[in-house]
Amino acid sequence: MKLLFLNTNIGYGGASKMIVWVANQCAKKGHDVTFLTYRDKKVCQTLNPQVKLRQESLEGEKGNAFSTVKWLHKFIKTYRFDLGVAFLSPSILRMAIAAKGTKMKVVFSQRGDPYYADTCKSIKSKAVNRLNTWAFNQANGYVFQTQMAQAYYDKAIQKRSVVIPNPIRQMQRTEERCGNIRNSFVAVGRLDLKQKRQDLMIEAFNFISAKYPDFKLEIYGDGEDEERVKLLAASNPNIHLMGKTSNVVEAIQNAWATILSSDFEGIPNALLESMSLGVPSISTDCSPGGAAMLIRNKENGLLTPRGDAKTLAEAMEYTILRHEETEEMARVGQEVNELYSEDKISDRWNSFLDNVFVDKFKK
Numbered sequence: 327m328k329l330l331f332l333n334t335n336i337g338y339g340g341a342s343k344m345i346v347w348v349a350n351q352c353a354k355k356g357h358d359v360t361f362l363t364y365r366d367k368k369v370c371q372t373l374n375p376q377v378k379l380r381q382e383s384l385e386g387e388k389g390n391a392f393s394t395v396k397w398l399h400k401f402i403k404t405y406r407f408d409l410g411v412a413f414l415s416p417s418i419l420r421m422a423i424a425a426k427g428t429k430m431k432v433v434f435s436q437r438g439d440p441y442y443a444d445t446c447k448s449i450k451s452k453a454v455n456r457l458n459t460w461a462f463n464q465a466n467g468y469v470f471q472t473q474m475a476q477a478y479y480d481k482a483i484q485k486r487s488v489v490i491p492n493p494i495r496q497m498q499r500t501e502e503r504c505g506n507i508r509n510s511f512v513a514v515g516r517l518d519l520k521q522k523r524q525d526l527m528i529e530a531f532n533f534i535s536a537k538y539p540d541f542k543l544e545i546y547g548d549g550e551d552e553e554r555v556k557l558l559a560a561s562n563p564n565i566h567l568m569g570k571t572s573n574v575v576e577a578i579q580n581a582w583a584t585i586l587s588s589d590f591e592g593i594p595n596a597l598l599e600s601m602s603l604g605v606p607s608i609s610t611d612c613s614p615g616g617a618a619m620l621i622r623n624k625e626n627g628l629l630t631p632r633g634d635a636k637t638l639a640e641a642m643e644y645t646i647l648r649h650e651e652t653e654e655m656a657r658v659g660q661e662v663n664e665l666y667s668e669d670k671i672s673d674r675w676n677s678f679l680d681n682v683f684v685d686k687f688k689k
Contacts, residue, residue, distance in 0.1 A: 327357045327358070327408045327409060327679070327680070327683055328357070328358045328360075328405070328406065328407050328408045328409070329349075329352055329357050329358065329359045329360070329407065329408065329409050329410070329411065329679070330360050330362060330402065330405075330407040330409070330410045330411070330430070331345055331348070331349045331359065331360070331361045331362065331410075331411050331412075332362050332363075332364070332398075332410060332411070332412045332417045332420065332421050333345050333361070333362075333363055333412070333413065333414070333417055334363060334364065334365040334366075334414070334416055334417060335363045335365055335366045335367070335368040335369075336361075336363060336368060336369045336370055336371050336373075337368055337370050337371075338370040338371070338570070339516060340437070340492075340592070340594075340595045341413045341414050341437045342370065342371060343371055343595065344413065344435075344437070344492060344595075345411070345412075345413045345435075346361070346371040346372075346373060347493065347495075348411065348675050349361050349373065349374070349377050349411075350373065350374040350377060351668075351672040351675060351676065352675070352676060352679065353374040353376040353377045354374065354376075354672075355672075355676050359374075359376065359377045359378065360377070360378045360379075360380060360405070360407070361373060361377050361378070361379050361380070362380045362381075362382070362398075362401070363379075363380075363381045363382065364382050364383075364384040364385060364394050364397075364398070364420070365383070365384070365385050366383060367381045367383065369381075382397070384397055391416075391419070391420060394420055395420050395423045395424045396424075398420055398421070398424035399423075399424040399425075399426075399427070399428070401424075402424055402425060402428045402430050403427075403428050406429070406430075407428075407430045408429075408430065408431065408683055409430065409431050409432070409433065409679060409682065409683055410425060410430050410431070410432045410433070411432070411433050411434075411435070411679075412432070412433075412434055412435075413434075413435045413437050414437060415458045415461075415462075418434050418458070418461050418462055419457065419458060419461040421434075422434075422460075422461035422462075422464040422465070423461070425464075431466040431467075431682055431683060432464065432465045432466055432467075433465060433466065433467045433468065433469065433678075433679060433682055434462055434465040434467075434468055434469075435468070435469040435470070435471075436462075436468065436469075436470050436471070436475055436592075437471065437592045438590060438591075438592060439475070439590035439591070439592075439612075439613045439614050440475055440478040440479070440614065441478060441590075441613055441614060442589075442590050442613070463483070465486070466486065466682050466685075467486050467487065467488075467678065467679075467681070467682035468483055468486055468487035468488075469487065469488055469489075469490050469675070469678065470487060470488070470489050470490075471489070471490070471491055471492065471592035471593045471616055472489065472491070472592070472593065472614050472615040472616050472619055473489055473615065474613070474614035474615035475489075475592070475614040475615070476489055478614070486682075488674070488678050490671060490674045490675060490678070491593045491616075491619065491666055491671065492592070492593040492595060492598060492666065492671070493666050493667065493668045493670070493671035493672070494598045494599070494601075494602045494662050494663055494666045494667065494668070495599075495602075495668060496663075496668070497574075497575055497599060497602050497603055498575070499575065499579050499603060500575060500576060500579065501579060501580060503579065503580055503604060503605075506580045507580050507581075507582060508542075508580055508581060508582060509540050509541045509542060509582055510541070510542045510543070510544050510581050510582055511531065511534075511541065511542070511543050511544070511581065511582055511583055511584070511585050511642060512543075512544045512545075512546070512577060512578050512581035512582075512583075512584050512585070513527055513543070513544070513545050513546065513547075513584065513585045513586070513587070513596075514546040514547060514571070514574060514577060514578060514584070514596045514599075515546075515547050515586070515588075515596055516547050516548070516549040517545075517547050517548055517549035517550070517551045517552045517555050518549050518550065518551055519551045519554060519555070520589075521588055521589060521590060521591075522587065522588050523587040523588055523589055523610070523633070524545060524551070524555045524558070524587065525555075525558055526587045526610075526633065526634075526635050526638065527543070527545075527585055527587040527638070528543070528555075528558045528559055528562070528565060529635040530585075530587070530635045530636075530638035530639040530642060531543040531562070531564075531565065531639070531642065532562055533635070533636070533639035534639055534642050534643060534646075535562055535564045535565075537643070538643075538646060539564070541564065541582065541646070542564045542565070542566060543562075543564060543565045543566070543585075544566050544568050544577070544581070545559070545565070545566070545567050545568060546568045546569070546570065546571045546574075546577050547569075547570055547571075548569060548570045552567075555567065574596075574599055575603065578599065578600055578603065578605055579603050579605065580605075581605055582606070582645060582646075583605065583606035583607065583608055583642065583645045583652065584596070584597075584600040584605050584606070584607050584608065585608050585609075585638075585642070586607075586608070586609040586610060586612070586617065587609075587610055587638060588609075588610060588612040589610070589612055589613065589632050589633065590612050590613045590614070591612045591613075591616050591617065592614075592616050593616040593619065593620070594609065594612070594616055594617055594620075597609050597616075597617060597620055597621075597627075598620065598662055598666065601620065601626070601627065601656070601659035601660065601662045602660060602662055602663050603660075604656045604657055604659065604660050605656055606627070606628075606645050606652040606653065606655060606656045607621065607627040607628070607656065607659060608627065608628045608630065608638070608641045608642065608645070609621055609627065609628070609629055609630070610629075610630055610631065610632045610633075610634075610638065611629050611630065611631055611632055612632060613632070617629060620662065621659075624655065625655065625658060626655050626656075626658040626659035626661065627655055627656075627659050628641040628644060628645070628652070628655075
């Protein structure tokens with residue numbers, strides 16, 4: 327099967343990681359895979375050598391979405407792709423339009439929280455959401471990360487869809503946990519107050535810091551809200567902004583616990599990585615249910631309500647007061663290595679793409 331994967335670039339975010347991973351898995355199965363980027367030539371993930379990488383700067387000073395669609399339509403017809411795959415709204419929109427009048431089937435994957443779009447109030451946001459909804463409805467098949475995300479859509483889409491969570495990549499410790507645990511809560515993720523809610527995390531940690539001054543909060547990542555996060559953290563010398571890291575294992579493997587404070591996520595990669603390494607993991611119950619798929623509260627991690635700094639602080643304190651108990655939870659949490667293994671998730675992706683190609687799911 328001849329496959330086209332479309333993304334703005336190859337960044338280091340969760341969606342970029344996953345679309346590259348799926349492309350690599352398809353290439354390993356023997357498919358003819360092309361990965362096309364159209365905004366810039368950033369490459370922050372490793373592609374399988376069998377994947378053909380095509381990078382274009384179609385939306386620079388002179389280009390725009392319309393010229394991209396026109397170029398992409400010609401590209402699809404020239405190379406006669408059987409199936410196209412896109413994850414995020416900008417690429418879904420371009421692929422949905424460009425595939426019209428070609429024989430290429432398309433599969434779209436919802437990576438965020440569809441319920442969040444319903445909270446957008448401005449006229450511009452509502453117009454963009456309507457356009458994105460139209461584009462999303464054009465697919466032959468859909469992949470969701472959670473059942474709650476799948477349930478948002480109508481029955482026609484649900485019948486052509488499947489729920490496939492993110493895989494956990496095999497991560498190897500470089501240092502034993504016993505005897506090396508640091509008094510540091512650690513968070514890894516894009517600095518984005520709207521989604522990732524570092525403000526909530528900092529507010530919760532300030533409660534902890536006042537009571538347990540030997541503990542630190544280390545925040546790894548960069549992003550558009552970096553300056554705002556710095557301002558929020560400035561009053562507490564125990565909060566450290568560590569910048570972006572290329573070595574997640576080193577950053578989290580012996581943290582006291584990891585923190586995820588998001589309001590919405592798909593399946594949180596940062597949470598999977600923490601649980602995989604056997605690190606106590608605290609997460610908000612972010613919409614549309616990804617964290618709740620992974621964490622059974624007080625069995626293999628700690629789950630707190632969204633937007634509740636007090637309860638998040640209580641969960642942090644719980645790990646301090648019941649250290650051995652939370653270490654045992656973390657050991658149980660390593661079950662994700664089996665449940666979400668790369669081989670299992672790869673088989674599910676390849677099987678679904680094969681089914682879409684042979685028209686198992688009729689529009």
